[in-house]
Amino acid sequence: MKHLTEQDLLDTYYGEPPEAATEHLHECPECRAEFARLAELLDEVRNLATPPRGPGYGREVWARLQPHLPAEKPHWWTRRWLLAPIAVALLAAAFLAGLLTQQKTSPTQAGLSQKDRQRIFLAAMNDHLERSEILLAQLVHTDSGEIDLSGERARARDLLDENRLLRETAARSGDQAHAALLEDLERVFLDLANSPARLSSKDAAELRQRVEDQGLLFKVRVTTSDTRSQGKTL
Amino acid sequence: MEWTDAAAAEEARKGNQHGFRVLVERHSHALFRLAYRMTGNEHDAEDLVQETFLRAYKQIHRFDGRAGFGTWLYRICSNCCLDLLRSKKNKGEMQPAASEDGQSWLDRVAAPGFTPERLAESSQIAGILEPALKKLTDMERTAFILRHYEGCDIDQIACILGVHANAAKHSVFRAVQKLRRELQPAWGAAQ
Structure with a gap:
């Protein structure tokens, strides 16, 4: 009878026995004894303790680490999006000005050229889509089971007002592609903003499914990339 | 809401x-x-955990998702550990490890939460195992610990x-062989 090699015994110990090794161990007392010696030693070695770390250890590591993390160095174009709140305010002003002067003056006469209005719109749109993408990604990638949505609800509410303004601006300027995407987003944000803080696994799965069925995350990513390119061109 | 590793890594990359x-x-x-x-x-x-995350953050754009994020972190951490061990070896600092308060590895296993039997057993194992582990090559030691x-x-x-899977498998095998040679007599006598 051919006995098991040391490698066979080791693989068996680690739960990956070669073919017929388990059977052989049943039949062969020599191999069984050798396996027992190996397993005893390795089991003992496994008992080596490490100094315990409390449940908050991960948070402690983060607290020590964060001050040392290098600051983000975004692309010059991305840096402009940090001015998003200003851009949104300007967009709101431009939107209002557009409404007031719609029948009387051209956009240029309202104080902003068409190009400026477009640039502001794209900047605000890009920032909005990036933040929407983070929220959607969290929804889609969340584990199954009941989920706590309190944080996401608050962010959805923040995004909702901005989303409405952008959608109306897009629709008024005849930008149907952006308007349609923003309409889809608005429905998801509305549901999320009005959902209970804790969502059952069934409701969470439905919400995830809706986002996935519409390909919303993909559309947002593609559109973000497009608006960024258009912004660069302008 | 619980993020998967892949989703969290994607966000970190952005x-x-x-x-x-x-x-x-x-x-x-x-x-x-x-x-x-x-x-x-x-x-x-402690320092190595910090260094590992720092390197991971700087290199997050290199994480391509083919391996799990945990595996990728292990790789960085193993490299950090090996760098440190090599540097200590070069400086001749590879004496029995002692922390700031002078406690050795052997003392350190006497941590709160262990029964006296467990402490004794763990200390005994550490005392025998530590020198044996030091006789392994870097790769054998890392492979064995991971396995x-x-x-x-x-x-x-x-x-x-x-490395290739065969080389990894062989490293674990050689590590176990060496540990058996070192530990079996000592362990037998201790028992």
């Missing part, structure tokens, strides 16, 4: 620090265990060490 924080909080314990077993020194292990304590399979170990 510069969202919250994504990286999720990963830090999730993987710190495992990295500490690995670093401690590699170095045998609590203080070094035996962290439960990595051969493919993961190969990925972490950046």
Whole structure:
């Protein structure tokens, strides 16, 4: 009878026995004894303790680490999006000005050229889509089971007002592609903003499914990339 | 809401620090265990966890998702540990590991929460195992620790060490052979 090699015994110990090794161990007392010696030693070695770390250890590591993390160095174009709140305010002003002067003056006469209005719109749109993408990604990638949505609800509410303004601006300027995407987003944000803080696994799965069925995350990513390119061109 | 590793890594890659924080909080314990077993020194292990995450953050754009994020972190951590061990070896500092308060690895296992029997057993094992582990090559030691304590399979170990699966398997095998040679007589006598 051919006995098991040391490698066979080791693989068996680690739960990956070669073919017929388990059977052989049943039949062969020599191999069984050798396996027992190996397993005893390795089991003992496994008992080596490490100094315990409390449940908050991960948070402690983060607290020590964060001050040392290098600051983000975004692309010059991305840096402009940090001015998003200003851009949104300007967009709101431009939107209002557009409404007031719609029948009387051209956009240029309202104080902003068409190009400026477009640039502001794209900047605000890009920032909005990036933040929407983070929220959607969290929804889609969340584990199954009941989920706590309190944080996401608050962010959805923040995004909702901005989303409405952008959608109306897009629709008024005849930008149907952006308007349609923003309409889809608005429905998801509305549901999320009005959902209970804790969502059952069934409701969470439905919400995830809706986002996935519409390909919303993909559309947002593609559109973000497009608006960024258009912004660069302008 | 619980992020998967892949989703958190994706967010971190986009510069969202919250994504990286999720990963830090999730993987710190495992990295500490690995670093401690590699170095045998609590203080070094703490520093290595920090260094691992710092390197991971700077290189997050290189994480391509083919291996799990945990495996990728293990790889960085193993390299950090090996760098430290080599540097100590060069400086002739490879004496029995002692932390700031002068406690050796042997003393350190006497941590709160262990029964007297467990403490005695653990101290005895540490006393015999530490010198035996030091006789292994860097690769054997890393491969053995990943296989035996962290439960990595051969493919993961190969990925972490950046070698073929056969080489990883052979490293574990050689490590076990050497440990058996060192430990069996000592362990038998101790028992």
